[in-house]
Amino acid sequence: MNMLTLSAETMRRRRGIKWHRYPEDVLPAWVADMDFPVAPAVQQAIRQVVDQMDYGYPHRDPEHALEATFARRMADRFGWAVEAERVQPLADLVQGIAACIVAFSQPGDGVVVQTPIYPPFLAAIELTGRRRVVNPLVDDGRRFVVDAEGLARTVDAGTRLLLLCNPHNPTGRVLEREELEAVGRVAADRDLVVVSDEIHCDLVYPGRRHVPFASLDPELAARTVTLNSATKGFNIAGLRCGVAYFGSKDLQERFRRALPPPLLGHVNSIGHDATVAAWEHGQPWLDEVMEQLRWNRDRVASWAAAQGGVRHHPPEATYLAWLDLRALALPATAHSFCLEEARVGLNPGEDFGPGGEGCVRLNFATSPDILDRILERLSAALERLRRGDRKVAASRGR
Numbered sequence: 001m002n003m004l005t006l007s008a009e010t011m012r013r014r015r016g017i018k019w020h021r022y023p024e025d026v027l028p029a030w031v032a033d034m035d036f037p038v039a040p041a042v043q044q045a046i047r048q049v050v051d052q053m054d055y056g057y058p059h060r061d062p063e064h065a066l067e068a069t070f071a072r073r074m075a076d077r078f079g080w081a082v083e084a085e086r087v088q089p090l091a092d093l094v095q096g097i098a099a100c101i102v103a104f105s106q107p108g109d110g111v112v113v114q115t116p117i118y119p120p121f122l123a124a125i126e127l128t129g130r131r132r133v134v135n136p137l138v139d140d141g142r143r144f145v146v147d148a149e150g151l152a153r154t155v156d157a158g159t160r161l162l163l164l165c166n167p168h169n170p171t172g173r174v175l176e177r178e179e180l181e182a183v184g185r186v187a188a189d190r191d192l193v194v195v196s197d198e199i200h201c202d203l204v205y206p207g208r209r210h211v212p213f214a215s216l217d218p219e220l221a222a223r224t225v226t227l228n229s230a231t232k233g234f235n236i237a238g239l240r241c242g243v244a245y246f247g248s249k250d251l252q253e254r255f256r257r258a259l260p261p262p263l264l265g266h267v268n269s270i271g272h273d274a275t276v277a278a279w280e281h282g283q284p285w286l287d288e289v290m291e292q293l294r295w296n297r298d299r300v301a302s303w304a305a306a307q308g309g310v311r312h313h314p315p316e317a318t319y320l321a322w323l324d325l326r327a328l329a330l331p332a333t334a335h336s337f338c339l340e341e342a343r344v345g346l347n348p349g350e351d352f353g354p355g356g357e358g359c360v361r362l363n364f365a366t367s368p369d370i371l372d373r374i375l376e377r378l379s380a381a382l383e384r385l386r387r388g389d390r391k392v393a394a395s396r397g398r
């Protein structure tokens, strides 16, 4: 475990939102960026663009362009055959989600999600004037699982789209083939387009395996748009580059008719080259990162287990820990309790829709030292709560 991590001082000198959203005395563990340097191959690709002042309209060798690189990576990592000509470059995946909603449904149509869910899924449904159809994940005592029967009951005749997040943010679930097949049966039965956001597929821990939804079978592939990027695994979210992959020519054409290519623009050269370098040469670095993340994940899990009243299932993927604090009957929301009493900045569970109440999401992709300080602060705040300390009591009713 010799992963190089960055100090709080270094992170604060940068412009990343993670370390600037909250006041300086708060330790931030919210938005999904890692406090790690990037892979040397990524930095080198960026440096080459900068050193050569290579800022004009790019000419790209098709063999090493984003489309072909994505296809090779999916084949190598997941045994999934992807056709480069059905890859659509995008600036980011949230754009891809909204674009798919616009392309494959009408205002008022239903879009089904499994909550709690990454908040921009919910925002995209609302901003496009579609109707949110909710099928909550079920906590089976060991982990969160998809309620396939609930899904079949919930999807009504006006539902056109299913948004899938796998690996799942915020629970860290890596859905198993059987769970995906059950979702697929509902999608086929109700003729839904599936938008499968697989951005966290590089961050799967040993013992689990990511199965791309569109790899299940050709009939499901034909109704699936897969969204992906190197931004989470390789820590380059600010570089703005991702892909949508259409599982059939028909889907791609429907998408293009609704959203002619100029509306999407092009990805910029730095984001493009960084992504290609990450996918082609970044895996040794990512393997090291995963060791550090696994250590951090286990640290959070043992911390949670030692705090009576913190319910937590260790994630199977992602560097996000979903903590259910409802049993503590906190005097404020879980988020504001952690912020005000522990000076730790997390994501409020309520932002993740039904099932998120009383929960927080903690990003543990940081140095062991910062993670320890975060957990110590939280422990101390919970200890004061148990003792009925005045500071906590004073926040009652705030």
Ligand SMILES: Cc1ncc(COP(=O)(O)O)c(C=O)c1O
Pocket: 032, 091, 092, 093, 094, 095, 118, 165, 169, 197, 199, 200, 229, 231, 232, 237, 242
């Ligand atoms: C599931 C999921 N989708 C999309 C994104 C954001 O991707 P982008 O920055 O490309 O919009 C995130 C970021 O954390 C995410 O967790």
